[in-house]
Amino acid sequence: MKKSLLIVPLLLLAACATQVxxxxxxxAAxxxxxxxxxxxxxxxxxxxxxxxxRCHQHIMPADVTKSDxxxxxxxxxxxxxISAADEKALAAYLTAAAH
Structure with a gap:
């Protein structure tokens, strides 16, 4: 009986967990x-x-506009x-992935 009472809150917690x-x-696309x-x-x-x-939570590329x-x-x-070359590649990736 006690075990079944513990399962319900665990199932509710699992259902409320946010998707990563x-x-x-x-x-190629x-x-x-x-x-x-x-x-x-x-x-x-x-x-x-x-x-x-490293400094903050990852922000999804599509959550920010390309111009931003x-x-x-x-x-x-x-x-x-970050080096200038890496900055350029990062900006290219983020704007391409923001589509």
């Missing part, structure tokens, strides 16, 4: 749509995964000490 979002991995080379998109995705979550990414990325890249 993941940023889209670069693919993203590259073609954006006109950005796959190599650049992959580099930007790697920078996104390795650097952007162009404003946000330079400041964040400077704060994080």
């Amino acid at each position: 979002k993941t940023a889209p991995a670069p693919d 993203m590259s073609q749509r954006s006109g950005v080379k796959m190599e650049t998109l992959q580099r930007g995705h790697t920078v996104y995964l390795s650097q952007c979550g 990414w162009h404003v946000v990325v330079p400041g964040m890249a400077w704060n994080a000490g």
Whole structure:
């Protein structure tokens, strides 16, 4: 009896858990749509995964407009000490993935 009483709250907790979002991995369609080379998109995705979550929670590319990414990325890249080449790749990835 006691075990069945514990199962109900656990099931309710599981039902309320938020689904974890993941940023889209670069693919051929993203590259073609954006006109950005796959190599650049992959580099930007790697920078996104390795650097952007160091200071704050990852923000999904589609949650910010393309024009806003162009404003946000330079400041964040400077704060994080990201190289100019990585900043450029990151911006390319975020704007391509924001589609």
